Amino acid sequence: EAQVTQNPRYLITVTGKKLTVTCSQNMNHEYMSWYRQDPGLGLRQIYYSMNVEVTDKGDVPEGYKVSRKEKRNFPLILESPSPNQTSLYFCASSLILTSPGELFFGEGSRLTVL
Amino acid sequence: KQEVTQIPAALSVPEGENLVLNCSFTDSAIYNLQWFRQDPGKGLTSLLLIQSSQREQTSGRLNASLDKSSGRSTLYIAASQPGDSATYLCAGPPWGAGNKLTFGGGTRVLVKP
Numbered sequence: 001e002a003q004v005t006q007n008p009r010y011l012i013t014v015t016g017k018k019l020t021v022t023c024s025q026n027m028n029h030e031y032m033s034w035y036r037q038d039p040g041l042g043l044r045q046i047y048y049s050m051n052v053e054v055t056d057k058g059d060v061p062e063g064y065k066v067s068r069k070e071k072r073n074f075p076l077i078l079e080s081p082s083p084n085q086t087s088l089y090f091c092a093s094s095l096i097l098t099s100p101g102e103l104f105f106g107e108g109s110r111l112t113v114l
Numbered sequence: 115k116q117e118v119t120q121i122p123a124a125l126s127v128p129e130g131e132n133l134v135l136n137c138s139f140t141d142s143a144i145y146n147l148q149w150f151r152q153d154p155g156k157g158l159t160s161l162l163l164i165q166s167s168q169r170e171q172t173s174g175r176l177n178a179s180l181d182k183s184s185g186r187s188t189l190y191i192a193a194s195q196p197g198d199s200a201t202y203l204c205a206g207p208p209w210g211a212g213n214k215l216t217f218g219g220g221t222r223v224l225v226k227p
Contacts, residue, residue: 004157033215043158043203043217058214090157101146103205103215105157 002027006106014114021076021109023091031094032074036087081113116141120218133191135221137204147187147206194225
């Protein structure tokens, strides 16, 4: 089954404790991206990757890191989480965001930073 | 920078009524326009994708139109059902920035039996 898998789905952590949210897709997609969703602010792009070893900042990259060492994986790293990073995070992938560009989303990871 | 607006933010209709959801974008040089559905606590599911060279796309009861000149896309859902209750979002990257997707705030739809 074609899917984007995120882990963990739910996480409660404390300020400053490094964490990684994993994202894996089994569709051989080139494009992968991370978003956060907050009430009243909608979905905002954090980072994206056009291919292996190619990453770039989205609209809200501060406090986050990413890496793309393999085509299928695109982990989101919070080196020193803060309470303002409490949010619902989504990973998405697309064959390539040009043509046709259909975007597939993971189920989301709800992160709470105390 | 592309800005995407969806009005209304919420909509409640009786079952069987047709739904009309609006999406406006500021950069008319749009590459494509996607419509998504999001159920509470879930990820987004792609419903329809309209390429910039197209004017509409249809899938079952869903029809989406794209008017680049006016900066608008409309999603029509015919004969709504309670199962259509969800939040609907649109997103579109402008030319030259196809990798930076900007989402609208969404329209929360409730279809009452």
